[in-house]
């Protein structure tokens with residue numbers, strides 16, 4: 694079964710899914726060892742610097758979880774992953790991040806037999822203060838303007854993308870608001886991945902109730918891997934409650 698199908702099935706059955714972001718610059722195998730029972734998929738990537746990606750992702754395969762690349766640039770690809778978020782950073786001021794980087798990576802994705810998952814990557818305030826904001830030349834979507842984000846989601850859907858990633862930035866002070874998630878879902882119905890600054894399981898719980906299909910956490914687990922179980926439980930609990 695394809696990765697996207699697998700994730701859709703999890704969302705259909707559980708109401709939500711949980712991805713853990715592994716930054717290849719960190720000791721991802723040690724982290725994965727401690728958290729893999731509580732994830733639906735690993736996301737692998739980062740905005741700054743990539744080294745030994747092949748080696749690390751190859752080792753990650755032993756945990757038997759889908760490995761989805763979350764490339765910060767064209768060097769974020771490896772044949773050892775299963776799929777790739779094929780992203781357009783739609784609210785960048787620089788066409789490189791909107792269309793050139795994905796275009797330059799396309800042939801490698803084909804050669805590596807990676808499954809591309811078409812995704813609108815949308816950077817929401819305070820993302821500008823984080824690495825992705827600096828690297829991605831973003832025109833930040835204000836936190837208190839949910840309608841702008843929702844229109845981007847609708848546009849993404851009309852372009853044929855099946856996913857939108859609402860990103861507040863890794864290590865962000867505040868995550869994307871519940872109100873914004875709600876409106877994005879209501880207007881577009883597109884599958885929503887939400888990440889950046891989600892530091893507590895209760896916060897993840899509320900994001901799922903608001904309409905997030907997938908929650909991503911990164912930084913927080915580098916500090917305390919024990920939180921993975923708590924995040925997983927909250928996300929699944931909210932997923933079940935969402936269906937009621």
Ligand code: 1GP
Pocket residue numbers: 714860861862863864865887888889890891909910911912913
């Ligand atoms: C960043 O959304 C991810 O791209 C995860 O963010 O590291 O803040 O959890 P955090």
